Amino acid sequence: MNVKFYIKTVGCQMNVLDSELATADLLQNDCTPAETMDEADIILFNTCSVREHAEEKVYSALGRLRSWKAKHPQGVLGVMGCMAQKDGKLIFRRAPEVNLVLGPGRLNELSDAIARIAKSGTPELLLSSNRLHSGQTAAEVRASFHQYDRPRLLQARDSRYQAMVRIMFGCNKFCTYCIVPSVRGPEQSRPMKEIVQEVKSLVEQGCREVMLLGQTVNNWHVQDESGDYYMADLLERLNDINDLWRIRFVSSYPTGMTNRLLEAVRDLERVMPYLHVPAQHGANSVLKRMKRMYTVEEYRDLLDRIYAIIPGAAVTSDFIVGFCGETEEEYLKTVELVRYGQFKNSFIFKYSPRPGTKSAELYEDDVPEEEKKRRNNDLLAIQTEISQKLNNAFLNQTVSVLVEGPSLLTQKEQMRDAGVSPLPVVSNLETAIQMTGRTPCDRIVVFNGKPSLAGTIQQVQIKEIAPFTLAGELVR
Ligand code: 5AD
Numbered sequence: 001m002n003v004k005f006y007i008k009t010v011g012c013q014m015n016v017l018d019s020e021l022a023t024a025d026l027l028q029n030d031c032t033p034a035e036t037m038d039e040a041d042i043i044l045f046n047t048c049s050v051r052e053h054a055e056e057k058v059y060s061a062l063g064r065l066r067s068w069k070a071k072h073p074q075g076v077l078g079v080m081g082c083m084a085q086k087d088g089k090l091i092f093r094r095a096p097e098v099n100l101v102l103g104p105g106r107l108n109e110l111s112d113a114i115a116r117i118a119k120s121g122t123p124e125l126l127l128s129s130n131r132l133h134s135g136q137t138a139a140e141v142r143a144s145f146h147q148y149d150r151p152r153l154l155q156a157r158d159s160r161y162q163a164m165v166r167i168m169f170g171c172n173k174f175c176t177y178c179i180v181p182s183v184r185g186p187e188q189s190r191p192m193k194e195i196v197q198e199v200k201s202l203v204e205q206g207c208r209e210v211m212l213l214g215q216t217v218n219n220w221h222v223q224d225e226s227g228d229y230y231m232a233d234l235l236e237r238l239n240d241i242n243d244l245w246r247i248r249f250v251s252s253y254p255t256g257m258t259n260r261l262l263e264a265v266r267d268l269e270r271v272m273p274y275l276h277v278p279a280q281h282g283a284n285s286v287l288k289r290m291k292r293m294y295t296v297e298e299y300r301d302l303l304d305r306i307y308a309i310i311p312g313a314a315v316t317s318d319f320i321v322g323f324c325g326e327t328e329e330e331y332l333k334t335v336e337l338v339r340y341g342q343f344k345n346s347f348i349f350k351y352s353p354r355p356g357t358k359s360a361e362l363y364e365d366d367v368p369e370e371e372k373k374r375r376n377n378d379l380l381a382i383q384t385e386i387s388q389k390l391n392n393a394f395l396n397q398t399v400s401v402l403v404e405g406p407s408l409l410t411q412k413e414q415m416r417d418a419g420v421s422p423l424p425v426v427s428n429l430e431t432a433i434q435m436t437g438r439t440p441c442d443r444i445v446v447f448n449g450k451p452s453l454a455g456t457i458q459q460v461q462i463k464e465i466a467p468f469t470l471a472g473e474l475v476r
């Protein structure tokens with residue numbers, strides 16, 4: 001039997017990781033990856049619900065698969081991820097070709113569900129309980145969200161040298177704009193032992209850098225017979241793993257960033273001086289409507305502590321513009337915070353009301369789209385100027401780069417020159433080509449080098465600066 005599968009992933013790193021685990025799952029169930037959707041017997045869309053735009057794109061992609069379905073009457077067309085949990089049955093109505101809808105809390109049933117559908121042809125809907133309206137106890141709701149844990153397979157990953165590791169599931173914050181707590185379920189920290197084992201197994205596969213994932217990752221906390229453990233303890237433990245060179249963690253919530261944690265980032269040599277701490281807004285009135293649990297003064301104090309404690313720290317943030325009732329005056333407070341923050345980078349989003357969230361229920365989405373766009377572009381321009389200015393400080397400096405591989409542009413050129421050569425051929429070429437990697441503070445560096453440098457740390461002297469990239473030369 002040669003069943004082929006294709007997974008299309010949209011959304012955040014959690015989804016990228018889930019797709020990797022699903023790939024590993026299917027590979028271990030005798031399926032092989034398809035090059036294109038057309039030749040696949042199983043197509044899975046791993047979806048995102050954070051903003052409406054992402055959902056609409058999935059619905060139109062599903063609509064385009066009618067001819068695929070006609071060619072593959074026994075095929076499995078699945079929607080998994082956040083949108084599956086949020087829209088549920090509605091997906092069958094809007095996209096009748098779909099025969100599997102699988103929420104993030106039921107991913108552990110993926111391969112069994114596919115086998116059943118392929119055999120019986122009966123569509124399946126596998127969801128966790130609705131956290132807000134199911135009428136169940138907290139324990140029952142929690143039990144309906146299963147953790148998706150799979151052995152890590154090198155063949156399922158894009159990179160041999162880097163991997164993501166989930167250390168927390170779900171979220172309990174319920175920020176008023178956010179759908180994540182409803183679709184990803186209650187917050188749960190994974191046990192220390194499991195995380196350490198998983199990282200060790202990744203290192204044995206050649207992985208050199210791990211990105212620890214959680215919605216409020218800095219607040220990872222477990223309790224067992226031997227005591228209470230916090231993020232700083234976990235980092236200490238992971239820092240002792242031989243042949244692991246770099247550890248990062250995202251995303252941090254602005255509360256719970258203790259000095260002990262910041263000192264651990266400073267003192268543990270393998271923990272990189274890079275923190276992603278979404279502020280979301282610069283006005284207390286808006287932070288309150290968003291139900292963020294801090295004031296802008298507290299967020300500024302956190303920034304002061306980060307920069308005072310961790311030398312050379314890079315901080316990035318997320319901001320939402322055009323949230324319900326956002327006045328020009330309130331927006332300007334965000335501008336003020338962006339200027340104060342000196343962020344390496346900010347991810348800026350236009351508010352998008354999500355059915356099932358408090359803000360969609362309680363407040364009017366009253367900032368006109370044009371105005372959202374203007375604030376978005378305006379803030380982006382301010383941030384880009386800051387990013388460029390911060391990068392300028394790297395001119396002529398020598399930075400240590402963990403090399404990831406040929407830059408995307410180079411890969412594309414090479415593939416075009418060689419017909420459609422797959423990546424392994426590209427990696428065998430030993431001519432100098434443009435390579436890419438990152439500094440400890442997560443800045444992207446490009447330089448001319450050889451593909452065999454992938455997975456090593458190189459010293460690169462920076463010669464040219466752009467807002468989001470540094471270009472340099474290898475130091476011999
Ligand atoms: N509208 C716009 N942006 C949102 N985000 C989360 N929910 C929404 C929404 N409803 C943004 C936040 C979050 C990032 C991942 O997406 O900034 O940090």
Ligand code: SF4
Pocket residue numbers: 171172173174175178179180181215216253
């Ligand atoms: Fe969403 Fe807030 Fe949880 Fe982040 S902390 S996932 S924004 S609810």
